[in-house]
Amino acid sequence: MKALHKLYKRIIQRVNINLREFNFDVEPFLKNLVPFDQLVKVHGFYAVTIQHPLDFQFRHSNLAGSYLLGKCFTTNSILYRSDIRGDELKKKGTIFHSGKYQIPIARDEAIRIENSFLIKTLVHNHSHDPETPENFVISNTVSTHYANIHGSPTDGSFLGPLATLDLSTVNDCIIGAFSYIQAGEINHFHIEPGTVWVRSPGDFNFLYRYPSRFLNRYVKFRPDCQPEGILIDFVDKYKDAFEQIFGTVNVESSINVPATASLDRFAVVQPKTSIGDNVLVAQRSFLQNSHLGRGANAQENCFIINSFLKGFNVTAHGAKLINVDLGTMVFVGFNSFLRGKGCRLEIGKDCVVMPHTIIDIREPLQIPPACLVWGSITCQADLEINSIPLNILEKLEDGFSRNNLVFEGSGKKFVSSFQNRIHHILEANGAFYNGKDRKGHAQNNQNISFNIIQPYSEGDKKGVYPTILIQP
Amino acid sequence: MKALHKLYKRIIQRVNINLREFNFDVEPFLKNLVPFDQLVKVHGFYAVTIQHPLDFQFRHSNLAGSYLLGKCFTTNSILYRSDIRGDELKKKGTIFHSGKYQIPIARDEAIRIENSFLIKTLVHNHSHDPETPENFVISNTVSTHYANIHGSPTDGSFLGPLATLDLSTVNDCIIGAFSYIQAGEINHFHIEPGTVWVRSPGDFNFLYRYPSRFLNRYVKFRPDCQPEGILIDFVDKYKDAFEQIFGTVNVESSINVPATASLDRFAVVQPKTSIGDNVLVAQRSFLQNSHLGRGANAQENCFIINSFLKGFNVTAHGAKLINVDLGTMVFVGFNSFLRGKGCRLEIGKDCVVMPHTIIDIREPLQIPPACLVWGSITCQADLEINSIPLNILEKLEDGFSRNNLVFEGSGKKFVSSFQNRIHHILEANGAFYNGKDRKGHAQNNQNISFNIIQPYSEGDKKGVYPTILIQP
Numbered sequence: 006m007k008a009l010h011k012l013y014k015r016i017i018q019r020v021n022i023n024l025r026e027f028n029f030d031v032e033p034f035l036k037n038l039v040p041f042d043q044l045v046k047v048h049g050f051y052a053v054t055i056q057h058p059l060d061f062q063f064r065h066s067n068l069a070g071s072y073l074l075g076k077c078f079t080t081n082s083i084l085y086r087s088d089i090r091g092d093e094l095k096k097k098g099t100i101f102h103s104g105k106y107q108i109p110i111a112r113d114e115a116i117r118i119e120n121s122f123l124i125k126t127l128v129h130n131h132s133h134d135p136e137t138p139e140n141f142v143i144s145n146t147v148s149t150h151y152a153n154i155h156g157s158p159t160d161g162s163f164l165g166p167l168a169t170l171d172l173s174t175v176n177d178c179i180i181g182a183f184s185y186i187q188a189g190e191i192n193h194f195h196i197e198p199g200t201v202w203v204r205s206p207g208d209f210n211f212l213y214r215y216p217s218r219f220l221n222r223y224v225k226f227r228p229d230c231q232p233e234g235i236l237i238d239f240v241d242k243y244k245d246a247f248e249q250i251f252g253t254v255n256v257e258s259s260i261n262v263p264a265t266a267s268l269d270r271f272a273v274v275q276p277k278t279s280i281g282d283n284v285l286v287a288q289r290s291f292l293q294n295s296h297l298g299r300g301a302n303a304q305e306n307c308f309i310i311n312s313f314l315k316g317f318n319v320t321a322h323g324a325k326l327i328n329v330d331l332g333t334m335v336f337v338g339f340n341s342f343l344r345g346k347g348c349r350l351e352i353g354k355d356c357v358v359m360p361h362t363i364i365d366i367r368e369p370l371q372i373p374p375a376c377l378v379w380g381s382i383t384c385q386a387d388l389e390i391n392s393i394p395l396n397i398l399e400k401l402e403d404g405f406s407r408n409n410l411v412f413e414g415s416g417k418k419f420v421s422s423f424q425n426r427i428h429h430i431l432e433a434n435g436a437f438y439n440g441k442d443r444k445g446h447a448q449n450n451q452n453i454s455f456n457i458i459q460p461y462s463e464g465d466k467k468g469v470y471p472t473i474l475i476q477p
Numbered sequence: 478m479k480a481l482h483k484l485y486k487r488i489i490q491r492v493n494i495n496l497r498e499f500n501f502d503v504e505p506f507l508k509n510l511v512p513f514d515q516l517v518k519v520h521g522f523y524a525v526t527i528q529h530p531l532d533f534q535f536r537h538s539n540l541a542g543s544y545l546l547g548k549c550f551t552t553n554s555i556l557y558r559s560d561i562r563g564d565e566l567k568k569k570g571t572i573f574h575s576g577k578y579q580i581p582i583a584r585d586e587a588i589r590i591e592n593s594f595l596i597k598t599l600v601h602n603h604s605h606d607p608e609t610p611e612n613f614v615i616s617n618t619v620s621t622h623y624a625n626i627h628g629s630p631t632d633g634s635f636l637g638p639l640a641t642l643d644l645s646t647v648n649d650c651i652i653g654a655f656s657y658i659q660a661g662e663i664n665h666f667h668i669e670p671g672t673v674w675v676r677s678p679g680d681f682n683f684l685y686r687y688p689s690r691f692l693n694r695y696v697k698f699r700p701d702c703q704p705e706g707i708l709i710d711f712v713d714k715y716k717d718a719f720e721q722i723f724g725t726v727n728v729e730s731s732i733n734v735p736a737t738a739s740l741d742r743f744a745v746v747q748p749k750t751s752i753g754d755n756v757l758v759a760q761r762s763f764l765q766n767s768h769l770g771r772g773a774n775a776q777e778n779c780f781i782i783n784s785f786l787k788g789f790n791v792t793a794h795g796a797k798l799i800n801v802d803l804g805t806m807v808f809v810g811f812n813s814f815l816r817g818k819g820c821r822l823e824i825g826k827d828c829v830v831m832p833h834t835i836i837d838i839r840e841p842l843q844i845p846p847a848c849l850v851w852g853s854i855t856c857q858a859d860l861e862i863n864s865i866p867l868n869i870l871e872k873l874e875d876g877f878s879r880n881n882l883v884f885e886g887s888g889k890k891f892v893s894s895f896q897n898r899i900h901h902i903l904e905a906n907g908a909f910y911n912g913k914d915r916k917g918h919a920q921n922n923q924n925i926s927f928n929i930i931q932p933y934s935e936g937d938k939k940g941v942y943p944t945i946l947i948q949p
Contacts, residue, residue, distance in 0.1 A: 015581065015583065019608075021578075022575070022578055022580070022608055023608050025578075025607075081583055103494070104497070106490065106493075108490065108494070109487065111487065111592075120583075135494045135497075136494055136495050136617065136632075136633060136649075145608065161608060176648075176664075177608075192648075192664050
């Protein structure tokens with residue numbers, strides 16, 4: 006395993022060099038996280054489909070347990086149980102619209118991962134950065150458990166567990182555990198854990214930070230330790246169910262799936278689950294005893310348990326619903342944790358649950374329709390502080406602040422920006438398919454083969470995959 | 478020429494997108510600079526030598542009049558009469574020392590130029606950036622006449638004429654004409670013309686700015702115009718001499734060159750010039766009626782006319798000496814213009830002439846030994862303001878300021894940093910070769926063939942070179 010250890014050391018050094026101004030050393034964070042044995046044993050797989058440009062180039066990397074779709078190049082990297090989804094890559098000859106620019110795409114966009122170590126990280130390529138439309142780059146970066154690198158080119162950075170980068174461009178930054186960043190381009194920032202930051206320069210700035218005592222119960226990440234907390238324990242409980250799904254070459258669906266819907270073969274579906282028309286259930290999602298109404302979606306790494314989704318719902322990457330009822334058009338953002346413990350949580354239609362919201366209740370709670378909800382909520386009193394009706398927010402032109410939240414700029418622009426995005430997500434996922442037009446992922450994702458790849462199993466190169474090039 | 482025009486338009490858009498926060502449009506600066514006919518007529522050439530890793534990949538680019546050495550990839554770029562010198566690229570398996578880091582180099586470093594337009598720009602690859610040791614990238618960048626991109630990875634930037642980036646990493650910046658930047662990593666800066674900035678964070682900060690009335694006489698660059706001024710006129714006067722050299726496949730040296738020295742076949746040498754042992758004369762330098770003593774060097778784009786260099790002198794890229802006498806170990810920085818108009822300028826031994834210094838005199842002037850000299854000097858009174866003895870500067874621990882100069886930090890560190898660098902340059906160039914050890918460029922650069930390449934000469938692709946891959 007000499008080559009694999011050398012590769013691991015090299016990645017650490019490269020990240021440390023990029024973060025040298027913070028005097029930050031990633032090694033203590035990584036050293037107990039790397040299951041070298043698993044890196045050798047667990048196979049990786051890549052998708053073969055006519056829907057996406059087939060072009061994979063794997064060089065001197067380990068891809069254990071990872072899922073690769075679209076055009077993707079890895080060099081000197083370790084992707085451990087990561088999910089690299091390249092199904093919205095820009096195509097040569099098309100025009101990419103960004104602000105006032107119409108940008109002709111000069112060659113098919115590719116995901117390029119180099120000198121990076123991604124652990125259980127979800128990468129989704131839909132970058133809005135107009136500066137590098139043909140390259141979606143992740144380089145010199147370490148990203149840990151259940152982090153999301155979502156449409157965010159990233160260089161020289163460290164992401165704590167359950168951190169999310171969303172539609173940002175990130176250079177030389179440390180992103181604390183459970184922080185959500187949607188802030189355009191950021192350089193040389195050290196973001197504290199539990200920061201929820203949504204910024205559109207000139208328009209608005211939403212900045213919330215979790216109280217650290219509260220956050221530490223849910224997720225905590227210290228050097229020389231594994232990630233800890235309720236969110237980590239929760240996910241660990243379901244590990245075995247996924248092991249089964251990933252250990253089998255082909256699996257048949259256990260439930261009835263409408264012709265207009267898509268249930269990924271790497272999703273776990275447990276009894277008494279039903280899905281409606283135009284539903285999209287992505288790989289690595291977990292459904293149990295729940296109903297997903299027409300046009301609802303369950304994105305990667307989400308959990309939907311004992312819940313009822315009325316329809317046109319977005320359950321974003323890593324969101325968790327336990328004993329929850331969602332009205333129509335409710336959006337639940339990335340990594341949010343919504344749990345009724347022995348009781349029901351009801352969320353009225355058109356609500357926007359901000360990314361990285363934790364609602365964890367022991368008494369029933371109802372959230373009225375069309376509210377924005379954020380931060381930590383454990384009871385009715387918390388809800389009153391950490392929510393605002395959208396129609397009131399829309400009228401605020403000079404911002405407001407509440408406890409750990411500061412909001413600056415135009416409420417109207419903030420609300421419409423969210424609503425546009427939710428609409429875009431539903432549209433892209435095929436929620437509005439009418440049998441003829443408005444097809445999306447739910448209708449297109451149906452025919453994919455997965456090829457299985459493994460590394461050298463002995464010798465110096467043990468754990469390193471051979472160079473593999475796959476083209477149409 | 479459809480493809481070439483499209484390529485030109487694409488580069489402009491890519492640079493504008495990167496500089497959108499400044500609302501900066503490069504098109505008016507470029508539109509009179511692009512000699513489309515020349516791009517078709519003038520050939521490019523690349524070096525074939527066993528001294529440097531041979532690996533060229535030219536894709537959808539124009540390379541008219543450009544000189545390429547070392548491992549270099551160009552994609553969707555126009556390099557017009559540029560000089561891309563890759564003779565200090567890091568090699569696979571070696572260790573790159575940077576601060577406290579010993580960085581193993583994972584593959585041969587390459588210069589990667591993409592979506593860029595470089596006009597008469599000198600690129601030298603010796604980057605000190607520890608973040609990307611295998612890639613020296615210039616992307617989404619426009620660089621104009623006699624600019625230097627010296628060991629400085631550059632993305633999304635615009636360089637005015639005679640601007641120099643030196644050992645910096647530059648993202649999304651506008652660098653004004655005749656500015657010299659040696660400042661580590663800089664992001665999103667708009668640097669005014671005539672700024673001379675040398676910074677080592679924590680150690681020192683040297684910041685000088687030319688008075689704009691003075692600067693405009695020497696170089697001025699306005700939209701919709703060609704670059705203007707004394708420096709531009711000066712260089713234009715010697716164009717024809719270079720045309721002859723570049724229009725001939727092989728030329729013989731016109732003077733006697735010691736076996737330990739190197740005279741590039743693309744240098745212009747006019748009568749009554751003599752060169753000593755261990756002298757390095759680089760391509761695109763111009764020598765006339767001058768003597769270069771032992772270990773002196775004449776770097777790319779420099780002019781040495783009616784001058785006497787006693788020995789161990791550095792005449793850096795683009796520096797110009799007319800009627801000048803240099804003592805031993807005098808360093809003349811990038812793009813400095815030193816002229817005695819009908820009189821002699823004498824510079825005492827061990828002097829450091831800062832990059833981008835203009836000394837233009839009509840009465841004789843003597844600069845005492847071991848001084849630092851900077852900025853605009855036209856007479857003795859200017860010299861007293863714009864110079865300081867090195868032994869006094871070394872004692873200053875709290876900085877000083879004089880007219881347009883602010884110096885902060887440790888004088889001692891500043892002086893030793895310059896002296897180390899001068900020593901490194903002389904060493905690398907072979908100035909100290911003793912017939913056995915301490916070889917450098919002067920001893921190694923002697924056997925190079927140049928292959929000539931040309932674009933399609935008609936049709937849609939007129940002016941675009943075919944894809945050309947060259948490997949050992």
